[in-house]
Amino acid sequence: MVKICVFCGSSMGFDAKYREAAKEVADYFVANNISLVYGGASVGLMKILADTLLEKHKEVIGVMPQLLIDKEVAHHHISQMIVVESMAERKQKMIELSDGFIALPGGFGTLDELSEVMTMNQLRINDKPLGILNVDGYFDKLLEFFDHSVKSGFVRPEYRKNLMVSDNIAKLVTEMKNYEPLSIKKWVEDIKVESRH
């Protein structure tokens, strides 16, 4: 795995543990020669990630729509900035460029990116691994909600099980390397049968 896209907060979060986790992920990328693809910002956890890699002269690729560049949140010292037209095109580009994805703590933007990749994986439009770094239980409530979605019949149990979650970056990346996409055929057949009732 050469390029990993990280989705994470444009905010720092209140607790120092979030900043420490972003730094740890960047240190892991440096040690394992992994390039970073990210939102291209110079704010929040994104800034910590990018700056830590840049200090060690590692590759950092940002993807940003012009509207965010105009708001002056772009990082001006990264290896490459890809400017796109829209937020939708940005997600598309980040997915295309990367070999895998990791979500760190973040807000709505992070959830949007995470959901996009989960949905693409479910539909097999994309077969690249997605890992959630559950820093100090930050994603526990979301994972509980996913369990609730399974219990309520809106998410297939196998897709919930296929989500990779860890609080340890090394373990998460190892798991991502062994990722096996699920077959969509049975899922589509099941949905058609269910919908007849």
Ligand code: AMP
């Ligand atoms: P959020 O989690 O709401 O802070 O949004 C962060 C995620 O959405 C990142 O992974 C970015 O790709 C994107 N994003 C949202 N706001 C910004 C911003 N001001 N600058 C750059 N990227 C952003």
